[in-house]
Amino acid sequence: MAEIQLPKFNAPQYGSLFFVFLIVLIFSSIGTLFYSVEPDEVGVIQRFGKYVNTTQPGLHLKLPFGIETVKKVKVTHVFKEEFGFRTVQAGVRSNFIRSGSENSGRSSYSNQGRMFEQESLMLTGDLNVADVEWIVQYRVKDPVLYAFRVRNVNETLRNMSEAIMNLVVGDHSINEVLTVGREKISHLVHLKLQEVLDSYETGILITNVVLQDVTPPDPVRPSFNEVNEAKQEKEKVINQAWEDYNRTIPKARGGAEKAIREAEGYSLDRVNRAQGDADRFTQVWEAYKGSKEVTRTRLYLEAMQKIWPNVKEKYIIDQDAKGILPLLDLNRRGEGSEPHAAA
Amino acid sequence: MRQLSGLLGFIAVIAALFVFNSAYVVDESKQVVITQFGQPVGKPVIQAGLYFKLPFIQKANYLEKRILEWDGYPTEVPTKDKKFIWVDTTGRWRIVDPLLFIQSMGTEMHAQSRLDDIIDGMTRDLITSYNIVDIVRNSDQILTATKMEEDIASEERYEKITIGRDQITRAILEKAKNIVDDYGIELVDVRIKRLNYVDRVRQKVYERMISERKRAVEQLRSEGQGIRAEIEGQKERELKKIQSEAYRKAQEIKGKADAEAIKIYADAYSKDPEFYGFTKTLELYPETLRGSSFLISTETDFLEYLKGSSPKASQAE
Numbered sequence: 001m002a003e004i005q006l007p008k009f010n011a012p013q014y015g016s017l018f019f020v021f022l023i024v025l026i027f028s029s030i031g032t033l034f035y036s037v038e039p040d041e042v043g044v045i046q047r048f049g050k051y052v053n054t055t056q057p058g059l060h061l062k063l064p065f066g067i068e069t070v071k072k073v074k075v076t077h078v079f080k081e082e083f084g085f086r087t088v089q090a091g092v093r094s095n096f097i098r099s100g101s102e103n104s105g106r107s108s109y110s111n112q113g114r115m116f117e118q119e120s121l122m123l124t125g126d127l128n129v130a131d132v133e134w135i136v137q138y139r140v141k142d143p144v145l146y147a148f149r150v151r152n153v154n155e156t157l158r159n160m161s162e163a164i165m166n167l168v169v170g171d172h173s174i175n176e177v178l179t180v181g182r183e184k185i186s187h188l189v190h191l192k193l194q195e196v197l198d199s200y201e202t203g204i205l206i207t208n209v210v211l212q213d214v215t216p217p218d219p220v221r222p223s224f225n226e227v228n229e230a231k232q233e234k235e236k237v238i239n240q241a242w243e244d245y246n247r248t249i250p251k252a253r254g255g256a257e258k259a260i261r262e263a264e265g266y267s268l269d270r271v272n273r274a275q276g277d278a279d280r281f282t283q284v285w286e287a288y289k290g291s292k293e294v295t296r297t298r299l300y301l302e303a304m305q306k307i308w309p310n311v312k313e314k315y316i317i318d319q320d321a322k323g324i325l326p327l328l329d330l331n332r333r334g335e336g337s338e339p340h341a342a343a
Numbered sequence: 344m345r346q347l348s349g350l351l352g353f354i355a356v357i358a359a360l361f362v363f364n365s366a367y368v369v370d371e372s373k374q375v376v377i378t379q380f381g382q383p384v385g386k387p388v389i390q391a392g393l394y395f396k397l398p399f400i401q402k403a404n405y406l407e408k409r410i411l412e413w414d415g416y417p418t419e420v421p422t423k424d425k426k427f428i429w430v431d432t433t434g435r436w437r438i439v440d441p442l443l444f445i446q447s448m449g450t451e452m453h454a455q456s457r458l459d460d461i462i463d464g465m466t467r468d469l470i471t472s473y474n475i476v477d478i479v480r481n482s483d484q485i486l487t488a489t490k491m492e493e494d495i496a497s498e499e500r501y502e503k504i505t506i507g508r509d510q511i512t513r514a515i516l517e518k519a520k521n522i523v524d525d526y527g528i529e530l531v532d533v534r535i536k537r538l539n540y541v542d543r544v545r546q547k548v549y550e551r552m553i554s555e556r557k558r559a560v561e562q563l564r565s566e567g568q569g570i571r572a573e574i575e576g577q578k579e580r581e582l583k584k585i586q587s588e589a590y591r592k593a594q595e596i597k598g599k600a601d602a603e604a605i606k607i608y609a610d611a612y613s614k615d616p617e618f619y620g621f622t623k624t625l626e627l628y629p630e631t632l633r634g635s636s637f638l639i640s641t642e643t644d645f646l647e648y649l650k651g652s653s654p655k656a657s658q659a660e
Contacts, residue, residue, distance in 0.1 A: 048393035049370040118417075123428075123538055125485035127475065128552050129545065148371040150435075151409040159414065159433040163534035167508055170479040170538070174552075200410050200435060200531065219549045223556035230560040234567030241574035245581075252582050256589030263593030267600030274604035278611030284622065285615055296621070303625035304645050310629065313636035316646065
């Protein structure tokens with residue numbers, strides 16, 4: 001009897017146990033059955049570890065209980081790696097720890113600054129030292145390669161970025177690194193870094209390599225500034241000299257022009273006067289030719305008329321009355337002027 | 344019945360245990376070597392997927408299939424020309440022969456330390472056998488670039504390289520590659536990550552850089568002064584040229600005018616030189632004789648009429 005009764009008792013017991021088990025199974029499977037992919041991601045689906053599919057953003061179904069697993073990879077997001085400095089707090093006014101920063105009071109910070117200095121100090125091709133800070137921006141271009149080919153892709157990117165920047169800077173002079181070569185250097189690093197990452201099949205696309213602060217090392221910086229100042233000063237001195245030149249030469253040209261014009265004036269004056277005198281003489285002579293004797297007398301008398309009133313003392317001596325001359329006291333007159341005798 | 348079902352349940356659990364223990368999943372990033380009591384059995388599993396093995400007595404040893412990082416320690420190495428530098432290398436490797444790897448290396452940790460030894464040694468060997476320019480530079484492009492810049496050049500720093508950094512790292516890679524080949528490892532890449540002078544050398548280099556800049560400063564200053572002097576000289580020259588040319592021209596013009604005047608006078612007066620002398624003399628008398636005293640004989644033409652008005656009287660004299 002008891003044997004007959006037992007199944008009656010046990011059947012609902014086993015049944016309810018199985019039922020509960022089933023419910024638990026279903027509920028637990030829901031968690032592993034659905035998954036959602038965010039808009040900036042794709043889902044990389046593996047079935048028993050083997051890659052089967054890549055799914056786009058949205059809600060998806062997969063086989064539960066770890067038969068299928070999903071790895072979500074951010075493909076549109078642009079990541080940034082910083083070298084030689086770290087953004088402590090990004091914002092409108094970001095805070096940085098820089099390689100040379102001594103101003104940050106806390107010792108841990110300056111230790112960090114020291115650490116970044118190892119990243120950023122490098123040798124240039126002319127065996128000088130430059131402090132180079134840069135960033136690398138990248139995104140995932142192939143999520144499958146990114147997920148499976150290289151362990152710790154980020155670390156690989158950092159190491160290779162440093163190695164290649166070192167190599168490229170080592171091929172340029174310090175002046176190129178500090179000034180004219182910046183674009184060329186970041187371009188070269190971009191190309192080479194992409195090449196290396198492609199050869200490892202990282203699935204990463206470098207979108208940008210940008211040089212940030214590139215400076216001479218701190219102890220050397222003042223002397224570099226001095227050079228810049230000297231360059232400015234040189235320009236200034238040269239400009240001043242040209243200024244002086246430009247002030248003097250046009251003025252001298254004007255002066256020269258003036259002298260020449262004056263000479264021309266003199267020339268005109270001289271020639272005109274000569275011509276005038278000559279014309280006058282010719283006119284007079286023409287008239288004189290006709291009646292020489294009377295004109296000559298007239299001219300003589302007219303001249304005498306002008307002379308005599310202005311003569312101070314006149315002594316008239318008769319040619320026949322000799323002996324007066326010795327009596328005349330020439331010294332008394334004391335005018336100093338010599339007595340003149342009209343011819 | 345109860346015992347039977349209990350037994351069945353027990354068997355089911357045991358069976359499940361066996362199944363779970365014999366099945367194993369290989370991820371895309373992994374590869375597996377099956378060992379039986381520590382001894383490798385069969386071929387390594389390289390493709391991802393679901394696999395089975397003998398439960399309990401066989402063990403699945405997972406190894407990485409991906410490219411793995413290796414990062415050396417910074418080491419102080421002298422170059423051939425006795426410059427002490429810090430060299431920090433980095434490399435990438437992967438396990439290509441899992442069986443060989445597990446026999447020779449066992450774990451990844453062990454492999455890392457072997458790589459440290461090998462690559463560091465190779466790096467040291469190669470760096471000590473080249474001059475510093477060969478380690479720093481990769482080409483000679485700087486030589487042409489700096490010549491254009493006309494920067495302060497210095498002897499050894501601008502010597503030509505013999506092989507360059509890329510070739511040196513290639514050489515390290517090739518040599519190390521041959522060794523690690525025996526461990527089932529493929530060395531993918533070796534690169535110099537960081538390179539710098541040791542501290543005391545760096546101080547010297549800084550001092551040299553400073554003194555170079557000072558030289559550049561002095562050079563710039565004197566260049567400025569030089570150019571200024573040149574401009575001033577040019578100014579003086581220009582000034583003298585302008586002034587003297589103007590003087591010459593003016594004199595020329597004046598001379599021509601004088602000559603022309605002489606000619607004009609001569610042409611006119613030569614018609615009757617005696618008359619010119621007569622009129623000019625008469626013109627000059629009033630001015631030159633002003634205020635003087637005269638002692639005049641009555642024989643003078645002017646006074647001839649004082650003696651009488653007859654022209655004959657004067658004629659008779």
